[in-house]
Amino acid sequence: MIVHRLTPCLLQGLLTLCGMHDLEGKPILLCSSNDSSVHLFDLPSFSEKGKIFAKQEIRAIQTGPGGLFFTGDGTGQVRVWNSVAVPTATT
Numbered sequence: 001m002i003v004h005r006l007t008p009c010l011l012q013g014l015l016t017l018c019g020m021h022d023l024e025g026k027p028i029l030l031c032s033s034n035d036s037s038v039h040l041f042d043l044p045s046f047s048e049k050g051k052i053f054a055k056q057e058i059r060a061i062q063t064g065p066g067g068l069f070f071t072g073d074g075t076g077q078v079r080v081w082n083s084v085a086v087p088t089a090t091t
Ligand SMILES: *[C@@H]1O[C@H](CO)[C@@H](O)[C@H](O)[C@H]1NC(C)=O
Pocket: 012, 013, 034, 035
């Protein structure tokens, strides 16, 4: 097995990571940071695809079927996200 070393993502206070495929079958990486956001990265390019925000830091990310993923934040709120609805970063 060959492990490629990719550009590291440098975020503040990383809490958890989760890799998944979006509904188009493309691999993406979800990284939650302690600024209450989750950054979405395209793989293997590592370009940032988008960002989602919660009320408090997202401590857990879990993938579900059909491009869904779930996040749990510090308020105890569990949210369901659809990777299709991920906004494309325009900056
Ligand atoms: C996030 O973590 C960094 C590094 O540990 C820390 O410096 C920063 O104060 C934290 N931010 C919040 C909002 O907790």
